[in-house]
Amino acid sequence: MTDAESYKKILLAVDLTEESNDVANRAIFLAEQNRAELHVVHVIEPLGFSYGGDVPMDVSSVQEQIQNQAQQHLNEFASRLSVAEGRHHLIFGRPESEIQKLAVEISADLILVGSHGRHGIALLFGSTANGVLHKANCDVLAVRVGSTTHNRTQDN
Numbered sequence: 001m002t003d004a005e006s007y008k009k010i011l012l013a014v015d016l017t018e019e020s021n022d023v024a025n026r027a028i029f030l031a032e033q034n035r036a037e038l039h040v041v042h043v044i045e046p047l048g049f050s051y052g053g054d055v056p057m058d059v060s061s062v063q064e065q066i067q068n069q070a071q072q073h074l075n076e077f078a079s080r081l082s083v084a085e086g087r088h089h090l091i092f093g094r095p096e097s098e099i100q101k102l103a104v105e106i107s108a109d110l111i112l113v114g115s116h117g118r119h120g121i122a123l124l125f126g127s128t129a130n131g132v133l134h135k136a137n138c139d140v141l142a143v144r145v146g147s148t149t150h151n152r153t154q155d156n
């Protein structure tokens with residue numbers, strides 16, 4: 001691989017579920033192979049989004065607790081991957097938009113997301129991986145996660 005062909009900055013997007021480990025393993029492998037800088041992002045969807053933007057009560061203390069917990073989980077997760085704290089990103093918003101925006105901000109040339117390999121109607125309604133793929137200006141690697149991983153040979 002020449003220097004021009006290699007990735008320099010890889011952005012790993014994690015929802016912090018167990019499946020994040022599969023995506024992280026691939027990110028570590030690629031970061032080592034490319035000698036790339038690895039960044040990790042987790043996006044928190046503000047509670048208001050679930051209510052169409054208007055929450056009928058003050059949820060700021062709940063939101064603060066969610067943020068603190070997410071920050072702690074993200075730091076633990078990213079530290080296990082030996083990613084320095086300056087490269088842990090916790091952001092509020094819609095995952096697919098915020099992941100794309102951060103990728104531009106840090107000049108990432110590869111985004112890694114997990115993909116459940118949805119089919120049929122579920123695919124029409126979209127997924128985070130789909131959203132990122134359509135918005136991103138750089139390469140996107142969708143790593144198969146969940147039960148479909150085991151069916152991969154049957155799919156091909």
Ligand code: AMP
Pocket residue numbers: 013014015019020023041042043044045095112113114115116127128129145
């Ligand atoms: P989903 O489409 O929600 O099943 O998520 C698939 C993948 O999108 C996950 O494995 C992550 O890579 C990414 N993702 C989903 N939600 C988030 C989030 N809140 N923050 C960062 N990445 C996310």
